[in-house]
Amino acid sequence: MIAFTERGLSEPLQRTLITICVMMATIMQALDTTIANVALPYMQGSLSATLDQVSWVLTSYIVAAAIMTAPVGWLATRYGVKRVLVTAAAGFTLASMLCGIAHTIEEIVAFRLLQGMFGAALVPLSQAVMLTIYPIEKRGWAMSIWGLGVMIGPIMGPTLGGWLTENYTWRWVFYINLPFGIATVMGLIALMRDLPAERKPVFDWFGFLALSVAIGALQLMLDRGEQLGWFDSTEVWIELGVSLAGAYFFIAHTLTWPTPFVPIEIFKDRNFVIGLGFMFMTGILLLASAALMAPFLTGVMGYPIIDAGWLLGSRGIGMAIAMLFAGRIMTYSGPRPMLFAGLALSAGSLYLSTGFSPDTPARTIVWISMVQGVGLAFLFVPLNTVALSTLPAAFRTEGTATWTLIRNLGSSIGVSIVIASLVNKTAVMRARLVENVTDFNQGLADPLAAPLNPATETGRALLENLVNQQAAILAYANDFKLMMVLCLLAMPFVFFIRTPPGLLRNREAAPPPDAH
Numbered sequence: 001m002i003a004f005t006e007r008g009l010s011e012p013l014q015r016t017l018i019t020i021c022v023m024m025a026t027i028m029q030a031l032d033t034t035i036a037n038v039a040l041p042y043m044q045g046s047l048s049a050t051l052d053q054v055s056w057v058l059t060s061y062i063v064a065a066a067i068m069t070a071p072v073g074w075l076a077t078r079y080g081v082k083r084v085l086v087t088a089a090a091g092f093t094l095a096s097m098l099c100g101i102a103h104t105i106e107e108i109v110a111f112r113l114l115q116g117m118f119g120a121a122l123v124p125l126s127q128a129v130m131l132t133i134y135p136i137e138k139r140g141w142a143m144s145i146w147g148l149g150v151m152i153g154p155i156m157g158p159t160l161g162g163w164l165t166e167n168y169t170w171r172w173v174f175y176i177n178l179p180f181g182i183a184t185v186m187g188l189i190a191l192m193r194d195l196p197a198e199r200k201p202v203f204d205w206f207g208f209l210a211l212s213v214a215i216g217a218l219q220l221m222l223d224r225g226e227q228l229g230w231f232d233s234t235e236v237w238i239e240l241g242v243s244l245a246g247a248y249f250f251i252a253h254t255l256t257w258p259t260p261f262v263p264i265e266i267f268k269d270r271n272f273v274i275g276l277g278f279m280f281m282t283g284i285l286l287l288a289s290a291a292l293m294a295p296f297l298t299g300v301m302g303y304p305i306i307d308a309g310w311l312l313g314s315r316g317i318g319m320a321i322a323m324l325f326a327g328r329i330m331t332y333s334g335p336r337p338m339l340f341a342g343l344a345l346s347a348g349s350l351y352l353s354t355g356f357s358p359d360t361p362a363r364t365i366v367w368i369s370m371v372q373g374v375g376l377a378f379l380f381v382p383l384n385t386v387a388l389s390t391l392p393a394a395f396r397t398e399g400t401a402t403w404t405l406i407r408n409l410g411s412s413i414g415v416s417i418v419i420a421s422l423v424n425k426t427a428v429m430r431a432r433l434v435e436n437v438t439d440f441n442q443g444l445a446d447p448l449a450a451p452l453n454p455a456t457e458t459g460r461a462l463l464e465n466l467v468n469q470q471a472a473i474l475a476y477a478n479d480f481k482l483m484m485v486l487c488l489l490a491m492p493f494v495f496f497i498r499t500p501p502g503l504l505r506n507r508e509a510a511p512p513p514d515a516h
Helices: 011-031 037-046 056-069 072-079 081-101 105-119 122-133 136-167 177-191 205-228 234-256 264-268 270-300 305-333 335-353 362-389 393-435 447-452 457-496
Strands: 002-004 192-194
Touching: 011 081, 011 122, 011 136, 011 177, 037 056, 037 136, 056 105, 056 205, 056 393, 072 081, 072 122, 072 393, 081 105, 081 122, 081 177, 081 192, 122 136, 122 362, 122 393, 136 270, 136 305, 136 362, 177 192, 205 234, 205 393, 264 270, 264 393, 270 305, 270 335, 270 362, 270 393, 270 457, 305 335, 305 362, 335 362, 335 457, 362 393, 393 457
Parallel strands: none
Antiparallel strands: 002 192
């Protein structure tokens, strides 16, 4: 698959340098999924675009990355991991520069499409590299470092994007990738070499096209659904129908074709299949909770966008701290206790989040967010280590590509579900609260409620704002509770996870874990 170059450098040093290179690639791609979000209003004004047009800056990247994640495994098997990874990193860096110099909305959407196409390979191939260059007893630590970049990137993206946009221009949201991209390409060329491929698979065009249609149509539906009123829109129904048709043809073709696009062999591994379900759920928790907290902090609690970004970043701090130790802990405790702990901490933090209100102190938000970050880290590290360690090396690139695709789908579907639920529950809760705004409500007769007198224009306005705020608080609490229930329902499936041979250390004889 891959090996170190013969440059006179020791193997541990080359391993460390390759780790730095692939981590830069991972962080670049993970950051760019969210870093442009807060810059959209500035792009809209600068490029004279409509709100619908500028939203394609996000949509084009997401759809392109989703579609092009699918063939990453085949490309790496056919042409070599190093060649594909270097090409992807170079293309991503070039596309980032083009996004920064774009002068029209059409140009930036086209360049973001290009950026998503090249960026799709960075995360799965960087994971495959980390799993290959580290022995099994050190893969827990390796997946801790890799997972840190994957999970913190989307969380810290809005904070970094907001800071760059406010202090420089929105173009620096893309220019920041250039030095890291160039360093990544040069480092990978110098330090890695490809081994001869064990097999040269024939490309399954029908399977690829069917899967691409299914994923592309689904991503478009999820991204556009909120703007179009979901199933009140003909476009959403068409996209759903196309996605289901593509999925049907892909599954039927995969089960009957002798050399399918996604090898059937990877689904014979029990850890991998169960892990896919857990990773889908982790994708929901990772981005859906962030998608809820950002508007809650700014819209309900009244924090400025920069302050809200720092509060959201506290979850990333919790992840970073936990991931420094998660790999070591797992080599002694095994994956099951860590998965239980991760689910319990995530469920507990989500339960506590149901009590958030404008009166909640910032310090409370910070420590609850950090607990959630620790929980996500305790889920992410054992899943990435256990589910992929037992796959045959010949199928590892296809496995990591499928792994990334499932996580991204979980994130997309999760965000769409919680936002749709939020909109629906806000309307329902508001209707229920309005029913109590009557002359018979003793609370409104209290002298302390005099400013809320519905008989005056000012009172009606204040009462309207209060009702809307309370309805939103209840709707957000309902979404947090929904994700908490998801964590609790997942707990029994932990028993189906097997510990790969060689993962656990001999507690009596083993030396201290080597951080390298």
